[in-house]
Amino acid sequence: MSNNKRNIPHYSEQGQYPDSYYAASTNPKPERPALQEDIQAEICIVGCGFSGLSTGIHLTEAGHNVIMLEGAQIGWGASGRNGGQIVNGLNASLQKIERAYGRDTADYVGGVVMRGGDIIRRFVADYDINCDLKKLNFFAALTNKHMEELKETHELWKRHGIETRELIGKDEVKQYINTDAYVGGMLDYSGGHIHPLNLALGEADAVEKNGGKIYENTLVVDIEYHDDHVLVITEFGSVKCDKAVICGNAYLNKVIPKLTDRVMPVSTQIIATEPLGDLADELIPSDLCVEDIRYILDYYRLSADKRMLFGGGTVYGGTDPADIEGKIRPNMEKIFPVLKDVKTEFAWSGNFALSFSRVPQMGKLHERVFFAHGYSGHGVTGTHLFGQILANAINGDTSEFDRFAQIPWIPFPGGRALRVPYSVVGSWWYGFKDKFGI
Template identity: 45%
Template sequence: MTDHVNSYYAATANRKDARPPLQGAITADVCVIGAGFTGTNTALELAERGVKNIVLLEAVKVGFGASGRNGGQIVNGYSRDLDVIARTYGESAGRVIGALADTGGDIIRARVAKYGIACALQHGMLITGFNARQMRGFEHHIKTWNSFGHDQFELLEGAAALSPHVVSQRYAGGLLDKKGGHLHPLNLVQGEAAAFESLGGTIFENSAVTAVDLTTKTVKTAEGEVRAKTIVLAGNAYLHGVLPKLETRIMPVSTQVMATEPLGALATKLLPSGVCVEDANYFLDYFRRTPEGRLLYGGGVVYGGQDAESVIAKIRPLMEKTFPELKHARIDYAWNGNFALTLTRFPQIGSLAPDVYFSHGDSGHGVTTTHLLARTLAEAITGDRAVYETFAALPYFPFPGGRLLRVPLTIAGSWWYRLRDRLGV
């Protein structure tokens, strides 16, 4: 594949031309592999710190993977709540990680403002709950986040309290995050790539990496190679067969998204305030309206990263359950994409060799955590290693069963959470 998948984002992208592929042998101070949020922002953070001669390699086009296909929601935090992180990794690490829980969103807003990135940034996100258990969870969430110095949440109880934001009969209440939001993710990462280039960085597209020599720090593609002083591996779920040691740490997971036709006044009626929404189930739905008045609706997962047989058949019933008014709405775009899941559901950064860094496994919170971890990597490379050492010291575990059994074992484990969602316990 040499271009983006046929998504709403690709159809409305600000930039549709291609950069040239790498040809021949070159040298670089830093070579970053993968031009998604992690790789692009690591390169940009380094350029902002004065690092010269940075090369960014992308297998297809900037934002081709999860960074250009996701739901576009600025969801603060991680896939585990802050008190769970502190219990799991210790109070000291927990305080550092918890203090940074909304930093990714702050970085995004600063990027958009500094570089004038046109990505339809909208503030506010809402997590909706179906039952009393989830509402109690929201209360606990507020108390926990307040203890880490984050006070941007508001509890909304009942349909009346939700109605300024979402009009649906499914929900018992919600949790409003005033520091959340949503945007056009492909236009964001494209804008960040352009900012990197404006600072002297170089991007090669359609330059899939075929091999990485960790000793000589040589990165090879089909038509060229880069000899670098430092390498950053940011291919996430799309770095196939290059470094198997990394692949055992993550599982590619496919999620599905679709976008309706422009709905006119109905879109504003269903989502009056314009915040984005996701529910509190383990297998969650997420949705928002676009500037053109479409409803963008996503959900479901396919472990192992295989394409769904039909995105519309999988997602449309979920949308109609939430909004019966959309039973006859036309679907103009439907697509899927892979993100990387870790066994702990917590992102991982570290090094495979001296001056060879990696970051992956954002586990469904990639829009924000990628920006945080990109900054963390850039700080480490330029000498400030405090936050990096905290994240890199966290234990990781390979998926049990290896390649053969990791998918069925993960599915079996997920049944328990699906049952809890259905029973409301």
């Protein structure tokens, strides 16, 4: 066995979940072993977040022999820490995609991005996953300029045959959200929200029900490419496989420098209040999830036990702020002043992988090695879609894979050394525009 060829530091310490509301309310999970021997498989998937799990389910449903490796625990990264919102679309709007890559690419993306939410609902139904699945999300406008942007977006989605969205004026907002902060917004009836960690755990169970095998706390330290196989090397074992799929995203951990340099880790933060009881129904009577459309946005929703889960903020480079509550709570109180004296019981942070174009990336590192990453903060649905596309490509249908793989990768200006300061300056400028409605 080739063992520990590179000195790769472990990104997750002991692999324990962060002290989040999600970790405190998980469904029971089995103990899964670490890989400590040399084994063989048809397909090895690196990373047990949503991308890897969606790929694993689709492949095992098709009868493939699949091994999955997770450096910490199932959903330890962004998949188990995020806002839990089923938001249709990518971080980059269809308008931006059309300007950057042409109308043909925008038309193609507009035709497939709705599938991610449908895949989630299918998994939940087919595998009886208990993850507090709820309906409806809302894009909130804080200014008249935001509202004009939403009108443009609404028309563009309609052009792609998507009729699930409805514009809402200021007078109608309080039917859905009891705040004076918004001048209007847009409902998406095909959106929704979930307990993301419990979704990930349920999807892992689904992989195993279909015959797949998952190893947790198994750090990948290197990958060797050979003409007739791939060797995925871990700390204490290895997997010899016909094909490999790399789904490490923000926590790939320098194993593959070519991928590490393509994206930048960015942290975002969430707080969870104490249960609000009847007040929760007064604040969000529709029980939908909300995100505004600023560059540095707020996003929030109610949990199943009626806590306010409120997130936002960004730290480029992926470090955690010293005071998460101090950073996020003022934003929550601007939207809901009545929550000023409500206790915060959980505060956590986590990284997502940001691509410069805000468009996820998919491709091959080798004829036998596929990858997908860079969902840029809108990964709940995108990961599930990309998992399906990756599985289809391995099954021989590369039509959708090729379309995404051909979208040019745009590097961060100045390369890896300048990607953080460049993004900080950009963030400051867009934050300035958000603040003053420019």
